[in-house]
Amino acid sequence: MARVIDVTWIVVGAVVAVLLLALVIGLVLARRRRVSLGDEDRQPSRPAGYQGTGQISFSSGTAVQERPDTAEPEPAPSGPEPVAVSPEPVTPEPVTPEPVTPDPVATEPAPAAPKEEILPAEGRLERLRGRLAGSRSAFGQGLIGLLGGGELDEASWEEVEDTLLLADLGQETASELIGRLRTEMAAKGVRTPEQARGVLRQVLVEALSPGLDRSVRALPHEGKPAVVLVAGVNGTGKTTTTGKLARVLVAGGRTVVLGAADTFRAAAAEQLVTWGERAGAEVVRGPEGADPASVAFEAVKHAGEVGADAVLLDTAGRLHTKTGLMDELGKVKRVVSRHGEVDEVLLVLDATTGQNGVVQAKVFAEVVDVTGIVLTKLDGTAKGGIVFRVQRELGVPVKLVGLGEGPDDLAPFEPAAFVDALLN
Template identity: 65%
Template sequence: MESSLLLILIIALLAVAVIGIGVGLVISSRGKSTPPVVEAPPVDTTPPVEAPEAEAPVAEAPTAPTLERPEGRESRLVRLRQRLAGSQGGLGRGLLALLSRDRLDEDTWESIEDTLLTADVGVAPTQELVEKLRTRLRVEGAPEDARGVLREELLNLVGPDMDRALRVSGADGRPGVVLVVGVNGAGKTTTVGKISRILVADDRKVVLGAADTFRAAAVEQLATWGERVGVDVVRGPEGTDPASVAFEAVKEGVDTGADTVIVDTAGRLQNKAGLMDELGKVKRVIEKQAPVTEVLLVLDATTGQNGLIQARVFSEVVDVTGIVLTKLDGSAKGGIVVQVQRELGVPVKLVGLGEGADDLAPFDAGAFVDALLG
């Protein structure tokens, strides 16, 4: 009996244990969350499209500046005649009116002298011209062609036989060297640029030397002139020794086989002995590379007697070989041509006729006299 009770008790305990384990499993399964089901995205079966490769930016080649083609000699001479005829004709008309009078008394000859002096012909040339005219009219009588007589005598006065060629060629393979001098305000730097245009029109290779180093504007101005016609410009920092810049310019001309080197110098006041000595130094330094073949003195045609004083001083320092008269179109005082040639014994080789780039022309004695006569 006791054994039966014990067996029943053991079975009951086992049943309770089994039921407890089942209840624990149920509770445990309820406490856990079911992970969400994530659907896989649909597979794209379209073949991939390759993106176009980005093109590397193409650098634009710098546009070469358009070079100007300067005017040739013939068109410049045409302009010379036109411009001078429009501005200088008053002198000739006045002289012709006096010479055409029925009676040439002393008062008339004095008026002729006054007319010539007012035009800056100068005292000595005026007296010479009047004396020749009086002699001819006394011997030949009153000529029918007063203009022809006056033209002959004026032409002799201007000097038709003077050598007005620009010496721009060197020897032994070296370039010709043109040194341009003058006082401030005469138009020197502009003249250098215009001369380079004349030479480029003749198919010459040119180098410019910006030796006016104390005036930055002059250097930049010359650089602009050079760019317009494709001419190299040698320059230095502001305040550089002008002689060293001139030396380097001529050296480049020698090294590159240039035909002509033109050196612009600082404007000098004729009463500044130190500056004039410096100008002499520039010439001496240049000639270590190549001889100076031309020294051009730039004068303002409107300065009259003052221009003549300047010419004398410059000729003493650098042996001037030719004159450039600027602003000749703006004044009736063209007689300065005669006077400056007579004083220096060197010819006027170029004349400035206006502000245009090609308004610089070789001086032609016949065209000038014709312009004086109108």
């Protein structure tokens, strides 16, 4: 009986020992599990480019990790919940770009040398006197025939006056000349055509005021190029005159820049470029329809930069009856004057227009300070008397005359040579 009891306590003790061992093992395992979970919470987050279980999409250069719906969410980080702060919108100050005006001009380089030989300016009028055949027949020969017949009665003097009027001298100029002729012929006792020719020559030369300064101011001064503005109505030959004058200056050893300020006539700039090639001069031009004053200003500026002796500005033809066009011519001169004074304003008149040409000259003189007259097409008219009239009524000298269509048919005006050509 005692032996049975001892065995029972042994079995009970063994069971209790097993239970205690199991309890200890369970506690140890539980503690290890808690430690393991705590370490996992402190592991760093996965990098943005991690490719284990998600896909990467790119937007504006930033990587965003997308996880499948079945994946367990990562545990929220400990600490206070972050507060998203949206920065206040910053409105940039409006920036007004400065207006950019494209360069309206282009420069045609001058050829190395003129394509044609240029005749010297000296003595041109003498060489071209044969071109005045029409004026000579109606003016000089008619007057000599009337005056050389001896003592004249009133009817003869009326014929002399009619001849002067037909030659386009105008009433006032004609009356003044007749008074001088009657006085001189009576004082010298004229009886022959040769005597009449001598008196007539003296009176006509004096009427042209030979003492006036007829030089074209086209020489540099104070380190700046001379500025010559060429104006006139349509069809008088402004562009041609500008080109021919450039040849005269180049023949004298001067460097010239041409400004194509006639931007309304499509062919004007091309025509001036051709003249530049013939004369050996640079041409500054603008697009068709550009502001003439802007082109003229750039031409003067360029002439100063390259050290040219003179810049010749060819302006658009304008009717003297159009106030807006005339005002624009005044604007061209004012704008150019900001860069340098305009030394010469040459008004180009068509000698064949007669009285209308004088009216044009008066209107132009009111807008710009005309300093000289250029009479073109003088070889094609019997009205050479316009030379006397325009000088008397404007008080401005005739400086140049055109006696043909050739490139060198522009001559400096010489009163004595002109009268001699009329009376030849």
